[in-house]
Amino acid sequence: MPLPRWLARLNRRVFNPREIRKGVRPVLTHVGRVSGAEYRTPMDAHPVDGGYVFICNYGPESDWVRNVLASGSARLRAGGRDCDLTSPRMIDHDEAWALLPEGTKPMPGWMNVSYLRMDTAG
Numbered sequence: 001m002p003l004p005r006w007l008a009r010l011n012r013r014v015f016n017p018r019e020i021r022k023g024v025r026p027v028l029t030h031v032g033r034v035s036g037a038e039y040r041t042p043m044d045a046h047p048v049d050g051g052y053v054f055i056c057n058y059g060p061e062s063d064w065v066r067n068v069l070a071s072g073s074a075r076l077r078a079g080g081r082d083c084d085l086t087s088p089r090m091i092d093h094d095e096a097w098a099l100l101p102e103g104t105k106p107m108p109g110w111m112n113v114s115y116l117r118m119d120t121a122g
Helices: 005-022 063-071 093-099
Strands: 027-031 038-042 045-048 051-056 073-078 081-091 114-120
Touching: 027 063, 038 063, 045 073, 051 081, 051 093, 063 073, 063 081, 063 114, 081 093, 093 114
Parallel strands: none
Antiparallel strands: 027 038, 027 073, 045 051, 051 114, 073 081, 081 114
């Protein structure tokens, strides 16, 4: 089971703004599918050949996942550099772990996480 929604709401309001201010973690910028507002979400972005894999700890119903899937694109700021991402798609566990760099820590077995892959534009 993904992490509970109440924890996602707490992270969004309390911890995410702190992480963004620190400027250490990659930040995904995406557009709200209903509001059209721009949102920034700190992420664990795993570089793979031709793009990135994101581990969706809160499942595919997370707002950021739904926003990215609806818009078809996002922008990632990682390591002081920006890159445009396209072609978001959910991938299964086996495909994700075949792509993730060796040494990536697996999620605890009780967490039924989802995976999103995006390609770098251009």
